[in-house]
Amino acid sequence: MSDLSHGAAWMDGRILPISEASIGVTDWGVTHSDIAYDVVPVWGGAFFRLEDYLERFLASVASQRMDILMDAGEVQGALHEMVAASGLKGAYVSMVAARGRNPVPGSRDPRDCQNHFYAWCVPYVHIVKPDAADRGTTVWIAKSVRRIPQDSVNPRVKNYHWGDFTSGLFEAKDKGFETTMLLDHEGNVTEGPGFNVFAVFGDRVVTSEHGVLHGITRRTVLEMATARGLTVETRPLPLDELQEADEVFLSSSGGGVIPVVQVDERRFSNGAPGPVARALRQTYFEWLEEPRFRSPIRYD
Numbered sequence: 001m002s003d004l005s006h007g008a009a010w011m012d013g014r015i016l017p018i019s020e021a022s023i024g025v026t027d028w029g030v031t032h033s034d035i036a037y038d039v040v041p042v043w044g045g046a047f048f049r050l051e052d053y054l055e056r057f058l059a060s061v062a063s064q065r066m067d068i069l070m071d072a073g074e075v076q077g078a079l080h081e082m083v084a085a086s087g088l089k090g091a092y093v094s095m096v097a098a099r100g101r102n103p104v105p106g107s108r109d110p111r112d113c114q115n116h117f118y119a120w121c122v123p124y125v126h127i128v129k130p131d132a133a134d135r136g137t138t139v140w141i142a143k144s145v146r147r148i149p150q151d152s153v154n155p156r157v158k159n160y161h162w163g164d165f166t167s168g169l170f171e172a173k174d175k176g177f178e179t180t181m182l183l184d185h186e187g188n189v190t191e192g193p194g195f196n197v198f199a200v201f202g203d204r205v206v207t208s209e210h211g212v213l214h215g216i217t218r219r220t221v222l223e224m225a226t227a228r229g230l231t232v233e234t235r236p237l238p239l240d241e242l243q244e245a246d247e248v249f250l251s252s253s254g255g256g257v258i259p260v261v262q263v264d265e266r267r268f269s270n271g272a273p274g275p276v277a278r279a280l281r282q283t284y285f286e287w288l289e290e291p292r293f294r295s296p297i298r299y300d
């Protein structure tokens with residue numbers, strides 16, 4: 001078999017090297033970003049919280065009125081088979097439902113499209129490199145764009161509408177910041193490319209409920225915070241309030257809890273990760289190893 005260690009894909013029941021996986025140019029996934037997807041991490045040879053990611057994915061697929069002709073068990077089987085074939089012990093695993101091509105000439109009726117499922121995996125992705133995350137990262141508030149309103153594109157369905165994030169990332173990189181965070185039209189903090197945002201005020205941890213993907217890592221953070229005796233508040237988080245926080249951090253399946261030391265010109269905790277973010281980051285890596293969250297992969 002060809003080398004799959006750089007990544008593998010599952011397409012129509014076949015396992016391919018990632019470099020050979022593709023979809024057609026007329027697929028609505030390409031022409032209209034018409035995709036619902038999810039990303040589950042593999043850590044130390046096991047999926048983390050696989051049922052939770054699968055449940056979110058299948059809810060997204062249903063809400064987009066797609067039918068991928070596979071049930072949860074079949075999707076799970078495809079993911080296991082693909083990662084096992086790749087041999088990857090740490091992986092970023094993407095499951096994708098695409099609207100597909102419309103076989104009816106000239107049809108603009110989405111009901112005519114042939115929806116399809118595929119999956120791919122590559123070595124584990126840290127959205128901020130681990131040593132940079134340990135030191136604390138920097139975030140630029142996008143000025144030229146606001147997050148796509150939640151009543152235009154539902155952010156709770158993980159999607160490929162990244163135009164707003166990409167504009168924000170260009171701004172951030174041009175200013176020398178690691179990443180970007182977007183506001184809604186009321187000036188509340190929403191999320192960024194691949195992460196949710198948290199602010200810490202003493203023993204209170206605040207994160208937005210609206211206008212964001214309900215990240216599985218966000219859920220894990222809320223559980224870890226509660227277990228530490230912290231109070232959690234899920235509610236709108238105005239930028240002015242975030243700028244007064246003791247600490248700010250991000251949550252993502254690509255690296256867990258990521259402390260933030262700077263948002264625009266405001267520096268937090270004297271430019272070093274704060275104690276709450278550091279503790280939650282450590283606990284996240286411990287929870288990745290806990291059997292109750294793990295679905296081990298059989299590589300033989």
Ligand code: PLP
Pocket residue numbers: 039158191192193194195196212213214215216217218251252253254
């Ligand atoms: N928000 C957006 C827009 C994302 O793309 C992601 C993940 O990629 C997240 C939040 C974090 O979600 P999770 O913790 O499930 O990775």
